Amino acid sequence: xxxxxxxxxxxxxxxxxxxxxxxxxxxxxxxxxxxxxxxxxxxxxxxxxxxxxxxxxxxxxxxxxxxxxxxxxxxxxxxxxxxxxxxxxxxxxxxxxxxxxxxxxxxxxxxxxxxxxxxxxxxxxxxxxxxxxxxxxxxxxxxxxxxxxxxxxxxxxxxxxxxxxxxxxxxxxxxxxxxxxxxxxxxxxxxxxxxxxxxxxxxxxxxxxxxxxxxxxxxxxxxxxxxxxxxxxxxxxxxxxxxxxxxxxxxxxxxxxxxxxxxxxxxxxxx
Amino acid sequence: xxxxxxxxxxxxxxxxxxxxxxxxxxxxxxxxxxxxxxxxxxxxxxxxxxxxxxxxxxxxxxxxxxxxxxxxxxxxxxxxxxxxxxxxxxxxxxxxxxxxxxxxxxxxxxxxxxxxxxxxxxxxxxxxxxxxxxxxxxxxxxxxxxxxxxxxxxxxxxxxxxxxxxxxxxxxxxxxxxxxxxxxxxxxxxxxxxxxxxxxxxxxxxxxxxxxxxxxxxxxxxxxxxxxxxxxxxxxxxxxxxxxxxxxxxxxxxxxxxxxxxxxxxxxxxxxxxxxxxxxxxxx
Numbered sequence: 001x002x003x004x005x006x007x008x009x010x011x012x013x014x015x016x017x018x019x020x021x022x023x024x025x026x027x028x029x030x031x032x033x034x035x036x037x038x039x040x041x042x043x044x045x046x047x048x049x050x051x052x053x054x055x056x057x058x059x060x061x062x063x064x065x066x067x068x069x070x071x072x073x074x075x076x077x078x079x080x081x082x083x084x085x086x087x088x089x090x091x092x093x094x095x096x097x098x099x100x101x102x103x104x105x106x107x108x109x110x111x112x113x114x115x116x117x118x119x120x121x122x123x124x125x126x127x128x129x130x131x132x133x134x135x136x137x138x139x140x141x142x143x144x145x146x147x148x149x150x151x152x153x154x155x156x157x158x159x160x161x162x163x164x165x166x167x168x169x170x171x172x173x174x175x176x177x178x179x180x181x182x183x184x185x186x187x188x189x190x191x192x193x194x195x196x197x198x199x200x201x202x203x204x205x206x207x208x209x210x211x212x213x214x215x216x217x218x219x220x221x222x223x224x225x226x227x228x229x230x231x232x233x234x235x236x237x238x239x240x241x242x243x244x245x246x247x248x249x250x251x252x253x254x255x256x257x258x259x260x261x262x263x264x265x266x267x268x269x270x271x
Numbered sequence: 272x273x274x275x276x277x278x279x280x281x282x283x284x285x286x287x288x289x290x291x292x293x294x295x296x297x298x299x300x301x302x303x304x305x306x307x308x309x310x311x312x313x314x315x316x317x318x319x320x321x322x323x324x325x326x327x328x329x330x331x332x333x334x335x336x337x338x339x340x341x342x343x344x345x346x347x348x349x350x351x352x353x354x355x356x357x358x359x360x361x362x363x364x365x366x367x368x369x370x371x372x373x374x375x376x377x378x379x380x381x382x383x384x385x386x387x388x389x390x391x392x393x394x395x396x397x398x399x400x401x402x403x404x405x406x407x408x409x410x411x412x413x414x415x416x417x418x419x420x421x422x423x424x425x426x427x428x429x430x431x432x433x434x435x436x437x438x439x440x441x442x443x444x445x446x447x448x449x450x451x452x453x454x455x456x457x458x459x460x461x462x463x464x465x466x467x468x469x470x471x472x473x474x475x476x477x478x479x480x481x482x483x484x485x486x487x488x489x490x491x492x493x494x495x496x497x498x499x500x501x502x503x504x505x506x507x508x509x510x511x512x513x514x515x516x517x518x519x520x521x522x523x524x525x526x527x528x529x530x531x532x533x534x535x536x537x538x539x540x541x542x543x544x545x546x547x548x549x550x551x552x553x554x555x
């Protein structure tokens with residue numbers, strides 16, 4: 001007899017949940033496409049009352065978008081490449097070590113997560129002033145790798161662990177050299193994991209804020225532009241830049257949902 | 272494995288380990304060293320910076336705010352995450368859609384969610400608008416002017432972003448509990464509350480600890496949200512360290528504050544891991 005009532009309550013809970021989750025995203029779109037006369041009021045309405053592409057046009061024609069966009073993009077691409085270069089061989093090697101060595105390595109990675117980023121960014125920025133790396137792309141890539149490498153290592157270690165050693169040995173018994181076995185057996189099987197690691201490192205660098213704040217003074221990245229406009233109270237630019245930063249992340253994260261789950265969790269379980 | 276293979280393996284790991292040592296451990300040690308280097312006296316080691324920040328009103332409020340935000344935030348995120356995970360163990364239409372929807376905030380960059388939450392918690396913002404409509408307030412609430420209100424805004428914003436992560440961890444835990452256990456409890460006439468207390472929570476414990484550690488560390492290190500929503504008025508330890516360095520150009524006190532934050536995180540992780548593993552061992 002309770003059933004209809006419970007299912008109504010259940011549906012209502014889901015609806016409330018959906019509204020709560022979507023509201024901030026909706027708000028971003030509402031402001032970025034809202035008419036100033038409609039948004040800048042003492043009591044802004046909750047619904048969409050207007051639609052304009054004026055703010056996007058302003059941001060595009062302002063001339064301030066291209067440089068930060070290029071910087072963010074090149075830093076993210078280089079960070080992803082650097083992360084693969086450092087962590088693919090390392091993760092493969094560690095997956096072939098005994099269990100206790102693997103455990104020690106994971107512990108090391110977990111410890112790096114406990115350091116506050118402001119604590120790392122400060123000495124790094126002091127050193128970068130001396131090395132003339134402030135405001136440069138390589139400097140920011142070096143800093144972004146600090147937070148990206150532990151994550152790519154987790155993902156890649158999980159990937160290589162699932163590839164049985166026997167496969168490789170079978171190839172070598174059949175006369176393939178070590179490198180040939182790696183290229184023709186291990187790499188193709190690991191390709192999916194490597195792609196996921198690359199995409200995650202790209203995204204983690206693309207929307208990174210803390211290191212960028214410490215290491216960029218006059219040549220900001222896109223996330224810094226969001227912060228800059230937010231502090232100046234330009235809500236339309238803030239929302240428009242927010243959308244530009246968030247859009248690729250949302251789309252890709254959505255497409256990679258199942259990896260998000262196993263990647264994060266596998267990392268967390270082992271840590 | 273012959274010696275050459277082994278050498279190859281070590282050579283493959285070496286660059287990564289070197290990177291982590293040079294760019295993570297060395298800066299952290301440098302930070303600790305900076306914190307103990309007297310800026311004016313030039314003495315080392317010296318408690319000068321620590322004495323300065325401990326007597327600084329802003330620092331004390333930052334310490335308190337950090338502890339409140341972490342404690343309250345973690346508790347609420349665990350409760351909400353458990354509730355969400357519980358909902359998603361049910362079978363219903365549109366479940367895949369709801370799951371994707373719930374995970375959406377994980378894909379929003381933190382600085383973007385901070386900027387958006389600033390519109391929500393603005394004096395002429397959307398939370399106030401909602402509260403007017405619900406006839407809960409008549410005068411606009413200034414969420415950013417300090418005190419508990421501001422901390423509340425930070426906690427709610429953080430919750431929006433990270434509860435899905437807690438939910439994922441707890442959901443994995445809930446799905447690992449065999450259905451027969453619930454069946455047996457039902458046959459034995461256990462109440463819903465009894466089942467929760469004696470079956471779900473004990474079996475979920477490793478996952479709760481994991482969520483607590485993973486999220487706890489991040490909650491202590493929150494930076495973008497307090498920077499955007501609380502600013503200089505209600506700093507937390509990480510934003511305090513930032514202001515000391517960027518605004519007052521004092522790397523030494525900033526490093527001291529960051530070192531204190533690190534010490535607190537380390538202490539909490541060790542404490543949680545120690546107490547929970549002992550209990551598990553004692554229970555067995």
